[in-house]
Amino acid sequence: MAEFGKVITVPEALARLEQHLQDFRPRPERVPLLAARGRVLAEKVVSPTAVPGFYRSTVDGYAVRGADTFGATEDLPVFLPLLGEVLMGQAPPGPLPPGSAMAISTGGMLPEGADAIVMLEYTEMAPGMVAVLKPVAPGENVVRPGEDVTPGQEVLPAGRRLRAQDLGLLAGLGITEVTVAVKPRVALISTGDEIVAPEQEPGPGQVRDMNSYTLYALVDELGGEPRLYGVIRDQKEQLLAVARQALEENDVLIVSGGSSVGTRDATGEVLASLGEPGVFVHGISVRPGKPTILARCGQKLAVGLPGHPVSAMVTFDLFLRPILRALLGLPAPAPYRDREGRLTVTARLERNVLSGPAREDHVRCALEWREGELWAVPILGKSSLLSTMVKADGILRIPLEQDGISAGELVSIGLFEEG
Ligand SMILES: Nc1nc2c(c(=O)[nH]1)N[C@H]1C(S)=C(S)[C@@H](COP(=O)(O)OP(=O)(O)OC[C@H]3O[C@@H](n4cnc5c(N)ncnc54)[C@H](O)[C@@H]3O)O[C@H]1N2
Numbered sequence: 001m002a003e004f005g006k007v008i009t010v011p012e013a014l015a016r017l018e019q020h021l022q023d024f025r026p027r028p029e030r031v032p033l034l035a036a037r038g039r040v041l042a043e044k045v046v047s048p049t050a051v052p053g054f055y056r057s058t059v060d061g062y063a064v065r066g067a068d069t070f071g072a073t074e075d076l077p078v079f080l081p082l083l084g085e086v087l088m089g090q091a092p093p094g095p096l097p098p099g100s101a102m103a104i105s106t107g108g109m110l111p112e113g114a115d116a117i118v119m120l121e122y123t124e125m126a127p128g129m130v131a132v133l134k135p136v137a138p139g140e141n142v143v144r145p146g147e148d149v150t151p152g153q154e155v156l157p158a159g160r161r162l163r164a165q166d167l168g169l170l171a172g173l174g175i176t177e178v179t180v181a182v183k184p185r186v187a188l189i190s191t192g193d194e195i196v197a198p199e200q201e202p203g204p205g206q207v208r209d210m211n212s213y214t215l216y217a218l219v220d221e222l223g224g225e226p227r228l229y230g231v232i233r234d235q236k237e238q239l240l241a242v243a244r245q246a247l248e249e250n251d252v253l254i255v256s257g258g259s260s261v262g263t264r265d266a267t268g269e270v271l272a273s274l275g276e277p278g279v280f281v282h283g284i285s286v287r288p289g290k291p292t293i294l295a296r297c298g299q300k301l302a303v304g305l306p307g308h309p310v311s312a313m314v315t316f317d318l319f320l321r322p323i324l325r326a327l328l329g330l331p332a333p334a335p336y337r338d339r340e341g342r343l344t345v346t347a348r349l350e351r352n353v354l355s356g357p358a359r360e361d362h363v364r365c366a367l368e369w370r371e372g373e374l375w376a377v378p379i380l381g382k383s384s385l386l387s388t389m390v391k392a393d394g395i396l397r398i399p400l401e402q403d404g405i406s407a408g409e410l411v412s413i414g415l416f417e418e419g
């Protein structure tokens with residue numbers, strides 16, 4: 001009788017995967033800054049320059065020496081002769097002599113000698129003079145050269161997924177191209193004699209391919225480059241031929257379906273035939289996702305995900321997230337994320353959930369706001385029902401050592417969406 005390899009725990013499967021991932025590194029490529037959002041830096045960025053490059057005003061008003069304004073009040077203003085104006089984007093017309101003022105706008109360059117700006121609101125105009133109604137301390141309303149960034153400062157570490165503010169800062173440093181990790185290419189094969197393309201009208205016993213689409217979107221979301229290889233019949237030779245080609249052309253191969261032990265389940269054999277060292281996990285004590293297969297062929301990885309659409313998604317998160325993280329050079333997830341790397345929220349569990357002994361469970365949950373409190377509502381349903389994932393907002397993980405969680409307990413939910 002066909003059997004799984006020895007069923008192992010999720011932590012054990014992840015540990016075996018981690019061992020292999022030690023040998024994988026991101027490949028660098030240069031991309032223009034505007035194409036870099038969401039990409040992962042392959043090397044740190046060190047600032048070649050100071051930002052700002054000069055003393056800048058943060059307000060509209062008058063550049064002064066702070067000491068010249070000491071003692072100014074509304075009743076007894078300090079009068080300072082007005083010596084011209086600093087124009088935006090230009091050097092000041094000259095230095096500021098002691099006991100005088102120069103008009104300046106927000107962002108303007110301070111004249112030499114000035115060390116503070118009096119805000120327009122605390123002044124009054126007199127002929128050829130500025131009446132200062134309130135003193136300013138030296139340094140007030142001024143940004144120093146290098147106060148944002150100093151030359152030689154590491155502004156972004158390698159492994160950083162670039163965000164909007166990162167792009168803006170890089171632009172401010174004059175950096176218009178960055179070295180990022182090449183998007184890992186991930187081939188997707190759906191297998192099953194009953195699976196037809198979504199464009200097709202399913203005949204009796206047939207269903208449309210969902211997994212290619214969920215997995216494509218997940219790879220894309222995480223910064224990989226998904227590539228569809230279509231629906232292949234559950235037949236070893238044919239599947240092997242396409243799998244070989246897909247692995248050749250990509251970094252990672254995902255085959256969904258055919259991972260279990262039925263007579264028509266060819267994925268295990270196919271992944272085992274791809275090359276050395278071969279399959280290192282087949283069968284994991286997790287629900288959903290038990291029949292998952294992990295294999296390595298040289299510097300490529302091949303993963304067999306269970307065909308049930310929910311199981312394929314859950315096991316993608318379990319194993320493809322760490323794989324993509326390694327190939328992208330991302331660090332371990334931050335503490336406010338779950339093991340899979342999803343952002344988490346704390347919510348109160350709405351009802352008891354059970355988990356089998358020595359098994360990790362991933363429970364789909366919807367989040368509901370009730371009377372000022374966030375509740376996690378388990379969405380029950382078989383792993384063949386993808387609508388349960390559509391209704392859910394995230395996943396509650398029940399670890400191996402727990403038999404379940406009682407209603408009313410606070411739980412951490414890994415969110416599907418980040419915003
Ligand atoms: N005797 C046993 N039978 C099964 C076991 C077991 O341990 N012993 N495990 C069950 C579990 S758990 C799962 S999960 C499934 C996984 O099986 P496979 O990976 O071999 O997947 P398939 O049999 O090919 O498909 C399962 C199910 O999902 C549908 N499917 C497959 N691909 C797609 C797709 N691209 N889009 C939409 N739906 C898809 C397929 O039609 C099947 O209904 O095995 C259990 N059986």
Ligand code: MOO
Nearest residue numbers: 288289290311383
């Ligand atoms: O392990 Mo299966 O993935 O429960 O549906």
